[in-house]
Amino acid sequence: MNEVSRRSAFRAAGVMALVAGAAALPSSSRARHAFADDIFGGNSPLLFHSPPLQPFRDELPRLPMLTGTDLSLEARSSVHRFHADLPEGPTFGYGECNYLGPTIESVQGQPWTLRYTNSTEGNPLAADVDTALHGLSERDREQTATTLHLHGGITSPESDGHSEMLVQPGESLTHNFSGLNESAGLWYHDHAMSMTRINVYAGLVGVNLVRDQFDSGSADNSLGLPSGEFEVPLVLQEKIMNPDGSMSLRTNITVPQGKWEGGGTGDVGVVNGKIWPTMEVARGMYRFRIVNAGSYSVWNLFLSNRMTFWVIGNDGGLLDAPVRTESIRLAPAERLDVLVDFGSVEPGEVIELRNDEPPPAQAASLGAVPMPLFCQFRVASGRGFAGEIMTMYRGGKGQPALLPEIPLAQVQRTVTVNQPSAGLSLAPPMMTLNNLRYSDPDIEMPAQGAVEQWNIVNTTLEPHPIHLHLVHFRTLGRAPVDLAAYMRDHPRPDIGVKWAPDVERYVTGPLAPPPAWEAGAKDTVNTYPGTVTRILVRFPTGDELGFDPDATFTAPSSGNRSSHDMGHDIGHGAGHDMGAGAELQGYMWHCHMLDHEDHEMMLRYRVV
Secondary structure, eight states, X not given: OOHHHHHHHHHHHHHHHHHHHHTTSOHHHHHTTHHHHHHHSOOOTTBOOOOOOOTTOSBOOOOOEEESSEEEEEEEEEEEOSSTTSOOEEEEEETTOSSBOOEEEEETTOOEEEEEEEEOOSOTTGGGOOTTSTTOOTHHHHSOOBOOEEETOOOOGGGSOOTTSOXXXXXXXXXXXXXXXXXXXXXXXXXXXXXXXXXXHHTOEEEEXXXXXXXOSSTTOTTOOOOGGGEEEEEEEEEEEOTTSOEEOOOBTTSOTTSOOOOOOOSEEEETTEESXXXXXXXXEEEEEEXXXXXXXXXXXXXXXXXXXXXXXETTEEEEEEEEESEEEEOTTOEEEEEEEOTTSOTTOEEEEEEOOOOOHHHHHTTOOOOOEEEEEEEEEEEOOOOOOOSOSSSSTTXXXXXXXXXXXXXXXXXXXXXXXXXXXXXXXXXXXXXXXXXXXXXXXXXXXXXXXEEEEEOSSSOEEEEESSOOEXXXXXXXXXXXXXXXXXXXXXXTSOOOOOOGGGBOXXXXXXXXXXXXXXXXXXXXXXXXXXXXXXXXXXXHHTSOTTOEEEOOTTTSOOGGGOTTOTTOOTTOOOSTTOEEESEEEEESSHHHHHTTOEEEEOOO
């Protein structure tokens, strides 16, 4: 029996024992979620559940806008009501937002600064802090260290929101952003070491819309795109709520509170901070800027009447041509730029944004089912934006240049995504890249100007969206791999020893090209179980960037966790100091399932 099968068998045996115990729960406890059964089609006794909530009780919030080149933003503690029938619960928010943050509008070619201040007090999810994770201690329950990462930003290393560039409560840090990004939908979020899943779930998330001379955001933009009230950011999440209005980071009863869980699904859809909201739409075209800001789940998004929509862009900006589709798969951290035309829909009709993607393997083994619903659109009688879908959004008059041709790789690099077995324990497995801890010194060091093909081998039972800081890349495709033979011929050593064997002789089928909507510039790619995902990335030079991507920088003198606060120090490897005032260098690449990133599925890399 191979390692993957053995781990599955051990976990299944433990789950069956827990099911037998849960069957003895009082019937009233099981019946309490009858309404949820109607929506979800399942109510596993191994999972926590939100109280019954009626969909479409709240209007979809419009996130406030923040514009300019000299901005200030603070992370602060607040309270927020997620649903009309729930009390207010404790949250984090950016700026004046009680939850989430304002949509920041920036312009290509215009550098901008952001003075970021951590004004948080305590943490709304303090009981969920696992002090056994890399660098954490009991202090982190009461004093929340934060960072701010502009996800997808072409950013100098000292302003990238490095996970060790921690800002403690009462401290500030100024980020200098380059303005090098093309027009795109980026997002910003907390990235604090071992606390990302907690701080993001608590609310530290916002959108950054980058404009340029073509996609200006104004009504007279040369691309004929909806603007103003007809351009709407949609921050998608899923949660489990408590009856008192607070959020539950815990998803299953098999992991005690205060212990890292490994990831789990929610049972209510949250859009812009509201559970299952509704939005009135005019009979016309809307531009939705969608981000999967969830911690764990991949979603297959579609409209309930199965009407078609058009994908015109993704992570790094516009596609050459729109892609017409009825559904699209979106992994954590991926973004979509979508046009939906309600012009032919009859007034009074309601259309829901839905999901039918099965949960990842770990959640499914505990009885999780798809969280099926995000929001509702109510079609009004008034006419809205009446523009046309263009045949091209690049390469024509008044348009940006076509996406560049995909160059030939100069370097082939194999990397692996792993979940080393926890043995006979029911505890979730540890997560690694290349079988390494975050602080292990054997890191990737691509050369400035090099064109590299990364072959990402997913040896696990779950999808893993992999994100590279600083760069954008092109997805070449995915191919199946004989994992049993790969792992038999190359036994994985103990954690801390790099393990990334060449995969080519174990590929068992042709390379499946990416779907058309995935063909543009990306910063996050979803890797599927038992496959090799091939991406092509060019690492920029300092001359092109206007800054040295390999420059050293120093963490705030008091903003870093000091050496005596390193907790159990699971990930603290030799040769890397996470102490106060530590000298840092380079960027990070990691899984964007946030629980995984927080427990070692993140590595440093340098562009040398």
